[in-house]
Amino acid sequence: MKQLVKKLFFPVIGLASLLWFLVRVVPKPSRASYPCMRVAFPVASSFIIYLAGLFASVVVFKKAQKYLHESRYFLFTLAIILGTFLGLAAYLHTNYKAIANYQSTTEGPNMPMGEGKGIFPGRVVWIHNPDATDATCKNSTNDYWCDDGNTNQAEVNEMVSQAIQWLTGTTTDPAAWDAIFRFYNKNHGKGDVGYTSGEKIVIKINLNSGVSGSTNTRWNKTNIDTSPHIVEAILDQLVNKAGVPQANIGFGDPGKNVDNIFWDKFHSKFPNVKYWGEGSGRTPIVQSQNLVLFASNGEMDDWLPQCYLDADYMINIPVFKKHHRAGISMCSKNHFGSIVPFRGSAFHWHFSLPCSEGGGDVNNPDYGQYRCFVDIMGHKDLGGKTILFLVDGIWSSTNWAHPPIKWRMEPFNNDWPSSIFASLDPVAIESVGFDFLFYEFDENHPTEGQYDPADNKGPFPHYAGTQDFLHQAADAANRPAGLTYDPEDDGTPLPNSMGVHEHWNNVTEKKYSRNLGLNTGIELVSTYNPPTGVDPRPARLVENFNLEQNYPNPFNATTVIQYSLHSPSRVTLAIYNTTGQLLRTLVDEYQNAGSHVQNWDGYTEQGHQAPSGIYFYKITAQNNAKIFNDTKAMVLAK
Numbered sequence: 001m002k003q004l005v006k007k008l009f010f011p012v013i014g015l016a017s018l019l020w021f022l023v024r025v026v027p028k029p030s031r032a033s034y035p036c037m038r039v040a041f042p043v044a045s046s047f048i049i050y051l052a053g054l055f056a057s058v059v060v061f062k063k064a065q066k067y068l069h070e071s072r073y074f075l076f077t078l079a080i081i082l083g084t085f086l087g088l089a090a091y092l093h094t095n096y097k098a099i100a101n102y103q104s105t106t107e108g109p110n111m112p113m114g115e116g117k118g119i120f121p122g123r124v125v126w127i128h129n130p131d132a133t134d135a136t137c138k139n140s141t142n143d144y145w146c147d148d149g150n151t152n153q154a155e156v157n158e159m160v161s162q163a164i165q166w167l168t169g170t171t172t173d174p175a176a177w178d179a180i181f182r183f184y185n186k187n188h189g190k191g192d193v194g195y196t197s198g199e200k201i202v203i204k205i206n207l208n209s210g211v212s213g214s215t216n217t218r219w220n221k222t223n224i225d226t227s228p229h230i231v232e233a234i235l236d237q238l239v240n241k242a243g244v245p246q247a248n249i250g251f252g253d254p255g256k257n258v259d260n261i262f263w264d265k266f267h268s269k270f271p272n273v274k275y276w277g278e279g280s281g282r283t284p285i286v287q288s289q290n291l292v293l294f295a296s297n298g299e300m301d302d303w304l305p306q307c308y309l310d311a312d313y314m315i316n317i318p319v320f321k322k323h324h325r326a327g328i329s330m331c332s333k334n335h336f337g338s339i340v341p342f343r344g345s346a347f348h349w350h351f352s353l354p355c356s357e358g359g360g361d362v363n364n365p366d367y368g369q370y371r372c373f374v375d376i377m378g379h380k381d382l383g384g385k386t387i388l389f390l391v392d393g394i395w396s397s398t399n400w401a402h403p404p405i406k407w408r409m410e411p412f413n414n415d416w417p418s419s420i421f422a423s424l425d426p427v428a429i430e431s432v433g434f435d436f437l438f439y440e441f442d443e444n445h446p447t448e449g450q451y452d453p454a455d456n457k458g459p460f461p462h463y464a465g466t467q468d469f470l471h472q473a474a475d476a477a478n479r480p481a482g483l484t485y486d487p488e489d490d491g492t493p494l495p496n497s498m499g500v501h502e503h504w505n506n507v508t509e510k511k512y513s514r515n516l517g518l519n520t521g522i523e524l525v526s527t528y529n530p531p532t533g534v535d536p537r538p539a540r541l542v543e544n545f546n547l548e549q550n551y552p553n554p555f556n557a558t559t560v561i562q563y564s565l566h567s568p569s570r571v572t573l574a575i576y577n578t579t580g581q582l583l584r585t586l587v588d589e590y591q592n593a594g595s596h597v598q599n600w601d602g603y604t605e606q607g608h609q610a611p612s613g614i615y616f617y618k619i620t621a622q623n624n625a626k627i628f629n630d631t632k633a634m635v636l637a638k
Helices: 002-008 012-027 029-033 035-069 073-092 155-167 174-188 229-240 261-265 306-310 338-344 347-352 372-378 428-439 468-474
Strands: 122-127 202-203 249-252 273-274 313-317 319-323 327-329 384-396 419-423 523-526 559-565 569-576 584-589 595-600 613-623 626-636
Touching: 012 035, 035 073, 122 155, 122 428, 155 174, 155 229, 155 384, 155 419, 174 229, 174 384, 202 229, 229 249, 229 261, 229 313, 229 384, 273 559, 319 428, 327 428, 338 347, 347 372, 347 384, 384 428, 419 428, 428 468, 523 569, 559 569, 584 595
Parallel strands: 122 523, 202 249, 202 313, 249 273, 313 384, 319 384
Antiparallel strands: 122 419, 319 327, 384 419, 559 595, 569 584, 569 613, 613 626
16 A cells, blocks of 8 residues: 555655755755655656656657558557557656665674773673573464463573673672672762662563553564563562662563563562553653753654653663664664654654665665664663663564564574573674674575565665664764764763674674684673683583484585484484575484484475585484583585
């Protein structure tokens, strides 16, 4: 319907775009670089082509009329066909697209820009625990992603505990929170002090799939929000480890209701926490008295929840996902929900996103353009008040309010991502998230690759301009010439660097500059690359499992892979190329103890023969709370 309306009203829209472009740009040509002019120009140019096509068709039709009067029927027929073609072509050429749907946008690996923030500058913690989720979850009636039977609360609690300890270099949860509060307070002029009784904390989660108003149910439980298990783990940490009184904590998504999935799960444990929303037991969101959020290019302003202004600290917990307008959706994008209740939506801020109108039209692709995420990241009551950025990748999703999806990438291996990411650096955590999303969701992804005009699927992280806000937040040299980011409009510009940005060395090793021994850039510590001297999960490493070297190796037509299981286990055996892309899953089932043999014939999941080269085969065997991983290389030589 949207496209039909555009076609029907194209002459009006095209003329208006042409006049607007001429009125704005002729007096001042530099305005041609403005995002609004880059949107208007392709429509205006299409309108000119449209007029030229119509004029040509009229001329040809007049010729046809002349040929008819002269009884030159062959030429008359040709003229009618040509005139019709020109007329239709002119009408169908009504183009609203400013650029191609997507294109690769990353700079080279390990090229850090900006200054790392945090107790350990630039540190991002990635905790991956397959035991946190049930691999057999169907996400349908009586078997939803958010059910306790599909997410293990004890495992999530352990993941959060491990994340904050590794983030702070401590060995207990109370010490970790004390370090987080002290770091924040020292950097905000409060001195070397921890949490003080009476200070308030707000927790911004993502509830795009929830409903507004007084209804406390969900309209579609298959679509994911911030996991209730993550929220319970954080509440438990704040109340029972950090010593924060329940009454001083509020959480939710200001434009939505904290629905019964959260209420029923842990309201009895935390009855005095403020659950935002309308209806029974909820705390309504109150609008700030004055406009307090200002777009630094002067095009927009907004209110924020009064509880944000009253809070001393914030924790930001978005869902790990890509987005059809922004490319990626994590901590900065999560705050679009903070302004929804006051204008009914956040559409008025979309103008600064790479694909502002959706529909795959990347109309704002250039680097060095105004990006509202920089303002959001730096605003004193948003990113500036955040003590912990915690990205919920327990299930992950593919767009703004969609079902969870299993990940192909190593080490997920066609399972739920079962991950959380934590950092004190707002730029570093989004940069790491970008790398994961960029490499997982490309145009070759079997279910999410090719663009869907309904904006449901596509390689959105590959949109040009997606990481422009990260470049600008990391280094003021990347910001638009003549524009000063000042989201409070009080004359105080944002710092030259709000964090550090870079890309990992490759998708297999996932190493950043500090992982490679440099004193700059990002440091990604994880269950696969823990901090120095830390054993990630010693009780969970399984002994007496074995993965043999394939035979023959190198091989031509087929090769044999043998492994042994000490006890019955859930086994995944898969083939990867050197970029970490999953090519073929050979085993994905529960198997008995003993020796097992599998063959690989050199063909991919799609039935294509793999070219000569180096490949990796990896086994993951899970047995109760234990897990065994091993990877070996092999050579296919045709």
